[in-house]
Amino acid sequence: MKEELLKSLMDAVTGYDVDAAVKLAEEALRAGVDPVDAIQDGLAKGVRIVGDRFAAGEAFLTELMIAAEAMKQAMAVLEPAIPKRAKAAKRALGKILIGTVEGDIHDIGKSIVGTMLTVAGFEVVDLGVDVSVEKFINKTKEVEPDIIGMSALMTTTMVKMKDVIKILDADGLRKKVKVMVGGAPTSKEWAREIDADGHGGDAMEAVEVAKKLIEPS
Amino acid sequence: MWGFPRETQRITFSVLSKDDLEAIHWATLDVLETTGVRIYSEKCLKTLEEAGCTINHEQHSVLIPSHLVEEALRKCNRTIRLCARDPKYDANLDDRHVYITSDGNGTETFDLDTGQRRPSKKDDIVKSAIISDALDAVHIYWPMVSSQDVPSHIRHLHDLEASLANTEKHVTFETTMHPKEAQYQIEMAATLVGGRKELRRRPLISSLHCTSAPLQMHGGCLEAALEFAKAGVPIMFMGMPQLGATGPVTLAGSMVVSNAEVLSCIVVTQLTYPGSSVVYSGSGAAFDMKALMRAGGGPEHALTCAAFGQLSRYYGIPSIVGGFVSTAKRPGAQASYEKLTSGFPAVFSGCDMIAGIGLVNDCTTLAFEELVIDAEIARIVFRLAQGIEVNDNTLALNVIRKVGPGGNFLAERHTLDYLKKEHFIPELSDRRSYESWLKDGAKDIVKRAREKAVAILHKHQPKPLEKEVQRELQDIISRANSDLAEH
Numbered sequence: 281m282k283e284e285l286l287k288s289l290m291d292a293v294t295g296y297d298v299d300a301a302v303k304l305a306e307e308a309l310r311a312g313v314d315p316v317d318a319i320q321d322g323l324a325k326g327v328r329i330v331g332d333r334f335a336a337g338e339a340f341l342t343e344l345m346i347a348a349e350a351m352k353q354a355m356a357v358l359e360p361a362i363p364k365r366a367k368a369a370k371r372a373l374g375k376i377l378i379g380t381v382e383g384d385i386h387d388i389g390k391s392i393v394g395t396m397l398t399v400a401g402f403e404v405v406d407l408g409v410d411v412s413v414e415k416f417i418n419k420t421k422e423v424e425p426d427i428i429g430m431s432a433l434m435t436t437t438m439v440k441m442k443d444v445i446k447i448l449d450a451d452g453l454r455k456k457v458k459v460m461v462g463g464a465p466t467s468k469e470w471a472r473e474i475d476a477d478g479h480g481g482d483a484m485e486a487v488e489v490a491k492k493l494i495e496p497s
Numbered sequence: 498m499w500g501f502p503r504e505t506q507r508i509t510f511s512v513l514s515k516d517d518l519e520a521i522h523w524a525t526l527d528v529l530e531t532t533g534v535r536i537y538s539e540k541c542l543k544t545l546e547e548a549g550c551t552i553n554h555e556q557h558s559v560l561i562p563s564h565l566v567e568e569a570l571r572k573c574n575r576t577i578r579l580c581a582r583d584p585k586y587d588a589n590l591d592d593r594h595v596y597i598t599s600d601g602n603g604t605e606t607f608d609l610d611t612g613q614r615r616p617s618k619k620d621d622i623v624k625s626a627i628i629s630d631a632l633d634a635v636h637i638y639w640p641m642v643s644s645q646d647v648p649s650h651i652r653h654l655h656d657l658e659a660s661l662a663n664t665e666k667h668v669t670f671e672t673t674m675h676p677k678e679a680q681y682q683i684e685m686a687a688t689l690v691g692g693r694k695e696l697r698r699r700p701l702i703s704s705l706h707c708t709s710a711p712l713q714m715h716g717g718c719l720e721a722a723l724e725f726a727k728a729g730v731p732i733m734f735m736g737m738p739q740l741g742a743t744g745p746v747t748l749a750g751s752m753v754v755s756n757a758e759v760l761s762c763i764v765v766t767q768l769t770y771p772g773s774s775v776v777y778s779g780s781g782a783a784f785d786m787k788a789l790m791r792a793g794g795g796p797e798h799a800l801t802c803a804a805f806g807q808l809s810r811y812y813g814i815p816s817i818v819g820g821f822v823s824t825a826k827r828p829g830a831q832a833s834y835e836k837l838t839s840g841f842p843a844v845f846s847g848c849d850m851i852a853g854i855g856l857v858n859d860c861t862t863l864a865f866e867e868l869v870i871d872a873e874i875a876r877i878v879f880r881l882a883q884g885i886e887v888n889d890n891t892l893a894l895n896v897i898r899k900v901g902p903g904g905n906f907l908a909e910r911h912t913l914d915y916l917k918k919e920h921f922i923p924e925l926s927d928r929r930s931y932e933s934w935l936k937d938g939a940k941d942i943v944k945r946a947r948e949k950a951v952a953i954l955h956k957h958q959p960k961p962l963e964k965e966v967q968r969e970l971q972d973i974i975s976r977a978n979s980d981l982a983e984h
Binding site: 296298340346349387482 | 903904905907908909910930931932933
């Protein structure tokens with residue numbers, strides 16, 4: 281019964297069926313399945329399969345996004361049922377805080393990167409668009425991420441990345457958190473110039489960079 | 498249904514008005530009645546004479562009265578099925594589909610391993626047939642080069658053998674210049690379907706015959722066409738005047754010359770074997786007065802080919818025209834833009850068959866890379882021709898409302914449901930980011946195409962012919978080897 285439910289959860293994700301994933305999550309709770317197992321061995325497994333398909337050029341981004349959405353909505357059902365202790369032990373690759381910088385409302389690139397990171401196994405906290413310098417700093421203190429990812433689509437807004445980094449330095453937070461940047465006008469040179477730790481040229485590279493940044497040095 | 502379905506085509510293209518078409522038709526009748534054509538076959542001239550044409554036997558020339566032309570057009574088979582080893586690949590020339598045919602009978606090949614240009618070999622046919630078999634955008638296979646590594650008197654039989662053995666799609670060819678050679682080709686195709694009677698029902702082959710501009714027809718070529726018609730094998734006649742050299746410099750004038758040549762052949766065919774299946778073809782490439790070369794990739798050729806497609810529809814006969822042609826020496830920028838501009842008018846005007854993909858240097862040189870690139874171009878053109886579908890589902894009000902300002906449409910079911918219907922999905926074009934492209938070796942499209950061609954050859958294997966059929970084909974070729982050597 282449990283194995284079947286886990287497989288059904290995985291199939292709902294690989295079959296891009298959001299509604300089914302949510303219904304199955306509710307069913308799993310009723311059947312007494314451990315919600316952590318339902319996430320790890322059901323939903324996340326499915327998302328990894330779709331992620332592999334995408335990496336192999338066999339799946340489209342929309343399929344990956346729907347798979348991730350199915351996982352997200354099903355997790356909203358499962359998470360409240362996870363005991364506090366288990367929550368702390370929940371295995372994620374790392375925690376990453378992402379957002380588009382102040383004055384910039386371009387969402388899509390940042391969201392795609394967020395999905396890719398989720399698929400790769402990161403816990404992603406998405407602050408959305410037009411995120412002020414203060415909000416980046418305050419949220420960093422609050423959620424204690426391993427990485428902050430900042431996105432910008434315009435040369436006029438990318439300068440805000442520098443401001444965030446300056447304050448992180450001043451507040452002594454840089455020891456605990458790495459910073460990566462991305463978006464069309466940014467480059468490796470820009471990342472070096474503002475003293476960021478990494479730069480992703482596209483969503484796939486962003487994931488590689490994030491993985492490297494959390495490796496114990 | 499196999500082929501590009503015209504029912505999904507929203508954008509159409511008319512090069513000529515109805516009045517233009519009639520003007521070309523009337524001008525052609527005038528040429529046939531008053532100037533006439535030369536046909537170098539006593540047998541065919543006799544047939545024409547008996548039907549009431551005026552013949553000058555010394556000149557091999559014939560004046561054909563209009564009523565014979567109109568009658569012949571009425572007698573032509575209206576819909577033609579070009580059958581394939583695998584029936585799912587049957588091509589119905591029914592005015593509702595467009596079929597892409599690999600281009601035929603070059604004499605040079607860019608070697609896939611060395612990249613060097615060299616005379617073509619039988620193995621090039623094997624390889625190009627396998628690749629064509631694998632590519633969805635290639636619907637009909639035409640042996641792309643000649644097997645110049647076998648004796649010339651049985652070369653075309655080897656061409657056919659290599660084609661039939663390495664693709665399950667319909668095979669068309671154009672090289673038959675003698676009725677006796679045609680008999681052997683018919684026998685070979687009949688072997689695959691189980692006899693001549695069955696071949697008439699399921700013609701696995703068709704044969705294209707080119708006229709000799711201006712206003713002439715080779716006797717052996719026409720008699721070979723009649724041999725095919727007798728066996729129920731669809732035939733095609735193609736006029737190929739070069740604007741300014743073997744035809745008038747004007748597009749309309751050369752269309753008249755080409756049309757007169759083709760219609761005279763159709764008259765002979767329908768007088769000899771009434772009701773036989775004839776596919777109409779014409780072309781009008783410019784003769785480049787500085788390069789002294791035929792300009793198959795030029796806009797004149799594109800326009801006349803699309804116009805001939807219209808003319809054939811006006812006659813109620815299926816058409817094959819040139820398209821996706823280039824005079825560029827090898828794959829690259831010029832090849833790509835000429836292929837595109839010479840291909841899309843023929844698709845937009847709804848020609849039944851379009852031949853040209855895979856060869857460069859004006860249909861003389863096979864480049865495996867080009868075959869793969871052209872298949873991608875053809876798919877792009879198909880998507881262009883489909884235009885924009887507008888209805889409640891595509892207007893997408895529900896999903897617009899759901900996503901609202903500032904969201905995105907990536908994770909929406911509507912996106913998944915319509916993606917493949919609405920978007921052209923590249924199979925070759927490189928749309929990756931600069932970084933990904935760089936990391937992957939910064940390859941240009943020709944290199945990518947070569948890799949794809951090699952990958953197809955590694956993994957694709959068309960269903961082989963039965964052992965017994967293979968043996969019989971070999972027998973036919975060895976019999977022909979001694980029989981045809983004499984002429």
